[in-house]
Amino acid sequence: MNATPVTETPAEIKNPEPQRGGGALSFLRAQLQQSLAFATLVVLLIFFSFASNNFFTWSNISGILLSTAVIGILALGTTFVIITGGIDLSIGTGMTLAAVMTGIFLVNLQLPLVVGVLGGIATGALMGFVNGVNIAILKLPPFIATLAMMLIAQGLALVISGVRPIYFSGVTGFKNIALGTLIPGLPNAVLILFVLAIVAYLMLSKTILGRYTFAIGSNEEASRLSGVNTRKWKIMIYTVAGVFTGIAGVVIAARLDSAQPQLGVGYELQAIAAVIIGGTSLLGGRGSIMGTLIGALIMSVLINGLRIMSIQTEWQNVVVGIVILVAVFTDSLRQRRSAS
Amino acid sequence: MPTQLLAVHGISKSFPGVQALKDVQFELNRGEVLALVGENGAGKSSLMKILSGIYTKDAGSISLEGAEVDIDSPKTAQTLGISIIHQEMNLMPHLTIAQNIYIGREPRGGVFLRERALNRKATELLQRLGIALDPREVVGNLTVAKQQMVEIAKALSFDAKVLIMDEPTSALTESETETLFRLIEGLKQRGTGVIYISHRMEELRRIADRVTVLRDGQYIGSLEKHELDITRVIDMMVGRHLEEGARPSSDRHRGDVVLRVQGLSTRHLLDDVSFELRRGEILGFAGLMGAGRTEVARAIIGADPIDSGTVEINGKQVRISQPSDAVRHGVGYLSEDRKLLGLLLEQDVNSNILLASLRDYTDALGFVHTPKGKQKSREYVKSLRIKTPSIAATTKNLSGGNQQKVVIAKWLARDCDILIFDEPTRGIDVGAKEEIYRLLNDLVAQGKSIIMISSELPEVLRLSHRIVVMANGRITGVLENEDASQAKIMDHATRMGVEKEYSSR
Known part of the structure; x- marks a missing residue:
């Protein structure tokens, strides 16, 4: 029995083997959005330096970094979720609930500092876990599931706190979590942001969770058919986002030295904006921690710079809105080009 | 002599790596039903997509009522009077029948829709076609058959001269099919030309005035109603050209049973599917589109829920409720898509x-x-x-x-020890196909076991040691390779549960 080709001749078969642009080109293309964001950041820094003498001072830069910390931490967590093609709207009020719970643990229950802080973080993780279960098992759309969680967290934060701020004045060392300076001149909150950024980077690029995050975002069904337990991993990913939310809650409480139950709404949108400006696709499958960090910095540099130039708060919002439009537009432009 | 409505000559179309159509021709007369048949991948769909403006042709000419036309978009096709009813419905389930039929063309008074005029128009249309439906009914509440009637009414509301139907009966019961056929006869009397694509041989004699056969993207021939013979049609579809290709012998050493599926049924399609896969074997799954082959694969790997049935791997019954379970048991699925x-x-x-x-x-x-x-x-x-x-x-x-x-x-x-290949060579050029074939043979030689779902009969015959043939969600035959032929497989694949008049070959 020989293996000669069958006599079937679907006449004139072409043999094109399309081998377009190699790895280097697509790599460059993938970096474009990120470097675009980076270039924007540099341009903003230069612009504001010339526009105001007070901008490029250490105290102002450190202030910018401090104000980036909370949004940045939230954005890191939500980067994972957005890469899966999902969304998490509950991170803003979730952060508030975590802060309130930290206050309950430390102030009302007088628990040790470490326990209280871990309790706050666990609050965030629990919310993320519930989000994950609702999305992966009950198959609720992420938008709806996390919108509901956003309202639940907001309500719980108000109820539990009795609509009153919880002050940490009696808790020694708590304030230092955000405002102490392990590295002289650099607030700990900023240090936490950078450390978490490194952790998030390693998780996203070096661990199986990170690989599956991209895989699910690229093609959830193909991943599932390849034996990836997509339900389990989605729950994990939302829980990870919840952990970041919890940490952000502790950091903002430490920075304000109080848990403010009214705070939080709007933070989720700023964090999502940072992620998107940083080049992570809302459609999933693409994104980076570095981009998110740059995105978060662009947001706070912009707000800080406009403030220093004495531009009204209302106009600041307008400018940030326009920046988001431009960022997403360039992104979609690039995608359309690579699709055709 | 009947008046010619549509004439198509020398149509060619190629996609990267595949020549889908080569020099295809056919003619359609007024008030005639032309059945277009061919195996999966013979080029029927590509041809219809060219006629309805979804694809543009590479070469050839199309004349409508004697004048050459250039169909460059679905809109143009519609304006010319060529309407297509796709296999999958394109209706909006939440809108009413009338709203669906006249979507984008609603009668309006200023900015307001004139709902009553819309319903009146739809009523007139449905009455003219003899379809007994209330135009205010929401489409989502209708049976598939009635939805199809709505599709037909919609197509004819454009004053279609040519109506293309792609496997219209695939989801219909017998009595619904009969209603559809009566409707088609009504259309014929009004002078509409119908191009009817079907896999169901038994329907051809009932409805077709002429049958045109395509194979491998080429025109094979046409048969008039009086010379219509199902055996001949099948022979034209599969050709005689492949019977002597290299084929695996089935008397080679057979390994143990590695996978045993028993009584697999699903709510929508599969009905008591049972078979065995042996070590070192390629088990071919043949059947027409929609026969349920992919569904069997998806049910085995836990991608879709099953109603009943058991799966044994290496003699042990296993519970597979999601694909990750299947992978853990060493079953990998290579999707058709x-x-x-x-x-x-x-x-x-x-x-x-x-x-x-x-x-x-x-x-x-x-x-x-x-x-x-x-x-x-x-x-x-x-x-x-x-x-x-x-x-x-x-x-x-x-x-x-x-x-x-x-x-x-x-x-x-x-x-993985058990690999399920679903259409492993779809959209792949001939050279690469050979490599994939070699690979499959190497894999079973190494002791892997393969289920290969394929719509290309030459491929099934060339690779499979045994061939399972499915139709309508059931297994209609299991053939040893040496007993199998394309015609035999087609014969089993078209056993739709209707009494067959051509079973003695």
């Missing part, structure tokens, strides 16, 4: 090859040992001869054959 279900197109080759086996390269903390994984990927790229600039290349940019090899590499890296 590589792009949608098989690959992470935007990711690189390396990520795709390692997708199913990533755990093997992961330490206790969850860190992926990248160099080890990449090493493995490179090995597979080399051994399967995947043509890619590097393992970092985006998978999207590879050719179909090489993408398929990436999917195969994914399962080999996972070391």
